[in-house]
Amino acid sequence: MEAEMEMIHKNDTWELVDKPVNRKIIGVKWVFRTKNNIDGSLNKHKARLLVKGYSQQQGSVFLNGFLKEEIFIEQPEGFKVAGEEHKVYKLKKALYGLKQAPRAWYDRIDAYLSNLGFEKSISKPTLYVKKAEKETLLIVSLYVDNLLVTGCKGELIEDFKKQIVDVFKMTDLGLMTYFLGMEVNQNEHGIFINQQAFAQKVLSKFNMSKCKHVSTPVALGEKLSSTSEHDRVDEKEYRSLVGCLLYLTATRPDILYAVSLLSRFMHCYNVTYFKAAKRVLRFVKGTLGYGVKFERAKELKLVSYSDSDWAGSVDDMKSTSGYFFTLGSGVFSWSSKKQQTVAQSIAEVEYIADAGAVNQAIWLRKLLYDLNEEQVEATEIKVDNQSAVAIAKNPMFHGKTKHFKIKYHFVREAELSKEINLVHCCSEVQLADILTKPLAATKFEYLNKQIGVCCFVAKEEC
Structure with missing residues (x-):
């Protein structure tokens, strides 16, 4: 706390003034945190003084995110200036907690x-x-x-x-070894990232450290519906579990479909969904320490895999889109998301999924250009539906495509400008299958290896 106060004074953040008349004085609060290393050992104790920014009013002390008006805060407990306890601090700079602070x-x-x-x-x-x-x-x-x-x-x-x-x-x-809950292992061969420590905390939090593991995160053929009648479970516990699993998907794309599916039922949580969420945790328990591996590559070529299921949602018959992006080796960008439109054919479903992958591809190409890794050739987007590829490459009007929303025909424009190139691939090598539907254990394990999800073993191939 003393170190925090010393830094605040050193940065000339505030000045002590008389309490103004008819002005709101914002309260402050101390927040304490223990920061640990990867192995759980103590790194340091940290104290931070926060302003209760939730009490700021639009148009008064808060104006479009900038420190435009005078802001007065109370003196923090334990550090009030002797003999001047009645005074307040006038801020010269933003403190943590203020709505202006991030900007x-x-x-x-x-x-x-x-x-x-x-x-x-x-x-x-x-x-x-x-x-x-x-x-x-x-x-x-x-x-x-x-x-x-x-x-x-x-x-x-x-x-x-x-x-x-x-x-x-x-x-x-x-050298980065731990960042926002992600563990990073770097060597001459490449980089491996995972969240083993965080996964262990989640297992411990929900009393599943000794549970039996399963081979897949979603049972084959399982269908979840918001209209099913089952006993409700604790709302906070279910949402907390799904939230923890969502954070795990940062390094575990193999559970993304299951977690995306569970997150659709935050409003109607019951025993069925809670069991499905615990199944994902059981899978995580059996694959503890798994993460994504990136090997050094001679050529940084951007490639995408795009896929979808067919009317997978029991409630509204909408489908799920999924895509992977690779750059040299291993996947580095992934998504699994329910589509906004009810499609009338498999070709339409795949075409909508391709549109999402194209949007991401164009953004990644711009990003790589900024990093001096310009993608001169068109980015390949591998699709396992020939009709979707034909629709993108043939701009002619067709009766079966006349109802497509205009925004999805952006794919054609990107194809004509040579930014992307839709390529047909067989279903057996479609990596994005793991993001769109439940799979049998054999195929799930095969795709997991193909996308680079494995367990880190020092000096050995995963």
Whole structure:
């Protein structure tokens, strides 16, 4: 707490003034947190002083996210100035908790990085790249007040870290091994990311550390419906479980379909859904330590796999779209989402799924361009439906496609501009199958290996 107060005073964040008349004084609160290492050992104790920003009123002390008006806060307990307890602090800069705080921090770090010669990505405003002609010198990615830094030379990275640490008083954590609950293993062969520690916490939280594991996260042929009549379960527990599983999908695409399916029933939780959610946890228990593997590749070629099921939702007959993107080796981008439209044919279902993959492909191509990894050739999107491919490549009017929503014909435009290229592939090699439907154990395990989901074994192939 003393360290936090010292930093606040050092940054000249506020000044002590007399309490103003007819002005709202915002309260403050201390938040304490214990930060641990990957192995569970203590890293440090942290205290943070937060402003109760929820009491801010639109049009008074809060105006479009900027510190436009004077803001007064009370003195924090335990640190009131002796003899001047009746006074309050007038903020010069934003503190954590204020509605202005995120924008104020972003504006400051954005200005600093721009002065250092970084270019902000248009496609992703939290990505900054420093270039020298065709060479990428440094890449900085922001996540709130966390910075990930990489570059082509170690000395450039070290120089940058010294500059940023000196200005913003940050802590240099060295080579990334743990970030936002994700564990990162890096070696000369590639990178492996997983969330084993977080998964163990989830298993312990729901008393399933000793449960029997299952071979697949979703039972083959299982159909969930919001109209089924079963006993209700605890609302908070079900939502908490699904929320934990959603966070696990950051490194576990093999459970994404199951978790996406369960998240559709947050409003009508019952015993059936809770058992289905626990089945996913049982699968996680049997595959504890699994994650996504990325090997070093000579060529960074963007490739996509797109697929869908057919009227998988019992409630509204809507289908589920899914896609994977690979870059060199291993998948790095994935999605499983119920479609917004009821399709009248398998071709329409696949075409709608392709449209979602095309949107993501165009955004990723822009992102890679910003990183000096321009995709000169069209990005292949592999589809296992020949009719969907024909619809995209043939702009002629057809009676069976006249009811398609106009937004989905964006696929044709991307095809004509040579940004994407829909390619037919057989169903046996369609990786996105694992994102759209329940599978038998044999095929599920095969696809899992193909997308690079495995267990990390030091000095050995996964």
